[in-house]
Amino acid sequence: xxxxxxxxxxxxxxxxxxxxxxxxxxxxxxxxxxxxxxxxxxxxxxxxxxxxxxxxxxxxxxxxxxxxxxxxxxxxxxxxxxxxxxxxxxxxxxxxxxxxxxxxxxxxxxxxxxxxxxxxxxxxxxxxxxxxxxxxxxxxxxxxxxxxxxxxx
Numbered sequence: 008x009x010x011x012x013x014x015x016x017x018x019x020x021x022x023x024x025x026x027x028x029x030x031x032x033x034x035x036x037x038x039x040x041x042x043x044x045x046x047x048x049x050x051x052x053x054x055x056x057x058x059x060x061x062x063x064x065x066x067x068x069x070x071x072x073x074x075x076x077x078x079x080x081x082x083x084x085x086x087x088x089x090x091x092x093x094x095x096x097x098x099x100x101x102x103x104x105x106x107x108x109x110x111x112x113x114x115x116x117x118x119x120x121x122x123x124x125x126x127x128x129x130x131x132x133x134x135x136x137x138x139x140x141x142x143x144x145x146x147x148x149x150x151x152x153x154x155x156x157x158x159x160x
Contacts, residue, residue, distance in 0.1 A: 051135035052099045053128040061103045063110055064122070069154065071126070071146040075133050079147055080122040082106060083113030091119045091157040093147060101129050121155075123147035 064080035071077055080102050094109065096102055102122035109120035125143050126133030133139060151157050 050098065051125075051127065051140075053125075053135060054099060054101060056130060058101060058129050059103050061106060064103075064106050067121075067150065067154075069146055069150040071139075071142040073139075073142055075126050075131075075139065075142065075146075077126065077131060077143055077146055078124055078129075079150065080106060080109075080124075081119060082109035082122065083119040084117075085119055085155075087117070088113075088119035089117045090160070091121060091151055091155065092116075093121045093123065093151050095123050095125075095144060095147075103129060119155075119157075121147065121151055 061080050064082045065085075066078050067081055068076065068078045092112065094102075094105060096105055102124040105122050109122055112118060113120050123143065124131060125135055126139050127135040148159075152159055
């Protein structure tokens with residue numbers, strides 16, 4: 008059996024190449040499985056506390072369809088706003104960090120700005136997942152249209 012892979016006691020270059028490729032293929036497959044298994048943790052990276060208290064914004068609470076408690080921050084003149092802009096922050100970000108931007112936007116446009124927060128972010132319970140964040144977005148939209156009385160446009 009050993010004579011097929013060795014010529015004069017040396018490993019053939021082809022056998023060495025095949026063995027090396029096999030090791031790399033197994034390592035690559037293991038890496039793909041690990042990334043797939045941890046993809047939501049890789050995709051969603053909520054900042055760790057302590058979190059700043061919202062200033063110049065009104066906190067409003069609501070729940071998602073799976074009873075997940077959520078909140079958003081309202082920025083602008085609620086009584087005189089011409090429209091509402093529903094804002095979802097990016098990854099590794101927080102709604103509270105967008106307040107200055109939202110204040111500037113509200114001042115320039117007259118819009119009311121609703122900065123929605125996600126499960127697992129800013130101290131909210133739960134873990135961010137694709138499905139969970141879809142529920143969170145739907146809940147924020149429902150809150151804007153139902154509780155704030157803003158007609159979709």
